[in-house]
Amino acid sequence: MGKRPLPLLVRLRGAIQAAAALLTNIHLPNFLSGRLYQGNGKRVCVPGLNCYSCPGAAGACPIGAFQAVVGSSGFRFCYYITGLLILLGVLLGRFICGFLCPFGWLQELLHHIPSPKLSSERLKPLRYLKYAVLLVMVVLLPTVLVNELGMGDPIFCKYLCPQGILEGAIPLALVNTGIRSALGALFTWKAAVLAAVILLSVLFWRPFCKWLCPLGAFYALFNRVSLFQMQVNSHRCVSCGKCANVCPMDVDITQNANHAECIRCGRCIKACPTEAICYRYGFGNEKTKENS
Known part of the structure; x- marks a missing residue:
């Protein structure tokens, strides 16, 4: 007897990734107008890493939403976000990273660019960096650094997340002169981070997922117990x-x-x-x- 056919999930993984990225950013006309979708969908978090400020975004980023309110006990939204992330972790684990995350898919596409490919086998210790990013930049610092309204400062989103500048700052700046004129040192820093991630993605397979993504770190905690x-x-x-x-x-x-x-x-x-x-x-x- 011949080999059994591959599972449908394996055969259609690329199509599933593309569909997930499209559904996560379904409001495509907003890229031309420079507007953000502000409907009820923004009250719900998407499972993968996807910027709230992306013109096409259909929902909120779980990491960004969590950071925005984690510093205040007056907000219950962070409890909803935490509960949702735990639920997703228990149901799917890092299946979300492999099939549903737009930024993970982008890194895979970049890796197809012809170039020398480098192994990350000897860089395994770097995988623990993402847990430090989750603890320090997503949880601890936003808890301490709060504004006058009691809302946490989104440290990860502001200073490290490459998806924010790729999906948010760059598309909005291209169609909005006011935003372009306001760009400064922070934009330059984030652009450098994005450029580094793009270059590393060409050389290594999904480097941001392996080494820096706090959402991947959170889902990783549930891999052994997920359904x-x-x-x-x-x-x-x-x-x-x-x-x-x-x-x-x-x-x-x-x-x-x-x-x-x-x-x-x-x-x-x-x-x-x-x-x-x-x-x-x-x-x-x-x-x-x-x-x-």
Whole structure:
């Protein structure tokens, strides 16, 4: 018998990423007018990293929304955001990073640009930086640095997030002379950050996701307990190492099927010669000894 067909999610991952990016930024005419969508959809957070200030944005960025109110006990919105992120983490884990995040998809597209490609295998310690970004820039500093209205200063959005300047500042400045005239040192700094991320994305696979993204760090905390998981059949596995060799997140799925860095991209499923790896949704062990 021939090999079973690849799971639909694996075969359609690129299309799903494109559709998620479009739905997240569905108000395309706003790019020409320089206006922001202000409807009820902005009260709901999208699952991936996507700037609230993007003219096309259909919803709010969970990181930006959380930072804006985390410093004040007078706002309940941060509790809603935290609850939503926990729910998404439990339901999907870093599947969101691999399938639903517009900025993650952009980095993958940039990596297709012909150039020498560099391995991040020896840079694994850098993956812990994103947890520091989550703790310091998203939680601690916005809690301490609040304005007269008691709202936290969005440190990550202002100083580090490349998606904000790509989706927000640049498109708005292109069509609004007032915004262009107000650009200053902060814009220059953020433009440099964006340029660095773009260059690194050409050379490395999804460097921002691996090393700096606080949203990815948050979802990573739920990878082992999320309902959407990877599963390895230990009877079928022949320890050939092909899955580890093709993993762009530097994970050996046979050692840890639901590693915090795994974004469920499915490359290991494609590479496995014995069909020992599959997706699973529900409760249970990450490894199975059942023959199938």
